[in-house]
Every structure is written in C-alpha cells, then in structure tokens.
Amino acid sequence: MxxxxxxxxxxxxxxxxxxxxxxxxxxxxxxxxxxxxSGSRFVSLVPVDEREEAPVLEGEDLEGETISSADFAGRTLVVNVWGSWCPPCRKEAPVLQGVAEQYADQGVQFLGLNVRDQTAAARAFEKRIGTTYPSIVDTDGRQQLGFADSLPSQAIPTTWVIDAEGRVAARIIDPDLRASTLSGVIDDVLTSRS
The missing domain is CATH 1.10.287 (Helix Hairpins)
Structure with a gap:
C-alpha cells in the first residue's frame, strides 16, 4: 500500500x-x-539604543471614523490587542482602563486593536467596561503584523508600549495582566527616554 x-x-x-x-x-x-x-507570561523590554521604529497603525475605529497612531505622535502609546470573545481580554479590560486613567495626564495614550470581533459586540463590551480610549478595527490582524520587525506577537491579548519617539519599547504577553505590571513597564519607558 x-x-x-x-x-x-x-x-x-x-x-x-x-x-x-x-x-x-x-x-x-x-x-x-x-x-x-492561555499563553505564557512574557514581558520584553527593549534597551533604548536597540528599539525599532513602531508601525503606523491606522484604520477605522468602532464608530467608523478613521484613526491613526500618528494622531498621537510625541506621546507614549500603549497598544492592546483584544476581542470581546477572549476571556483574558475581558479580565484585563478594567485593568487597562484604570491604568489609562492613571497615566492620562502624563503623556500616555492607549489604543486598542480589536480583532476577529463583530463591531456591535465590541462596542457593547467597551460600553460595559467604560473604555474611554479608541480602538482600531483589525479584523484580519494586519495591524498586529506591523510589529513583525520589532516585537512580533500573534497572541491575544498582547500589549505593546511605544515610546514618545515612536519606537517599540516593550511587549507584554500575559493572560493575567496586572495593573502593577503594566504601570511598571510604562514607568520604565517614560524614564528611559533618550
């Protein structure tokens, strides 16, 4: 045979x-x-002199308006990949919102990348959590692939921190993200400016 x-x-x-x-x-x-x-827990911090330029993330937000990461140039940007269908995303959403509020006056902007979700479900989820920062609809994961040259990840959820100079400074892959972890990474990026 x-x-x-x-x-x-x-x-x-x-x-x-x-x-x-x-x-x-x-x-x-x-x-x-x-x-x-659940994936493994990883926090990757990149030394200032080794940071790669972040991709420009752009598309429609959950309201159908065009948005771009370039709109936040000069600010530290926290980018989170999420979906309303994802249990760890649901768990970490209040953490992200709390940290976003904590750093709002320190030049830190949060931006979501909503993947494989129905817009109505994503909007309802954000309303329930009280999310105040925007999200780009990234149904096909194309925005996420923009990090392939710096700190790639296809894990959901993943959070990247982009420094004020527009370089990828950190990546967090943690299905049980805590505010102290995210705040510690943001603090490190804010104090390591070159």
Missing part, C-alpha cells in the same frame, strides 16, 4: 497555523478556560 504525504511546505504551513490558532481556540487542554488556551 502506498501513502502520499503532503509536501514539506504544506506541513510547515499547517504546523504554523495550528500553533497560532492554539493560542486562542483550544478545548479541553490543560490550563485552558472557556475554550481559550
């Missing part, structure tokens, strides 16, 4: 696709909750 095996490229593509999907769709896997497989 002869068996045919897929080509190496097809197998590699399948493995990569499954790895990406495993971050947000596992069922019955140890350590999972609500069908979501």
């Amino acid at each position: 002869t068996r045919s095996f897929p080509r190496r490229g097809g197998v590699l593509l399948l493995v990569v696709t499954l790895a990406v999907l495993a971050g947000c769709s596992g069922r019955g896997t140890e350590g999972s909750t609500g069908g979501y497989v």
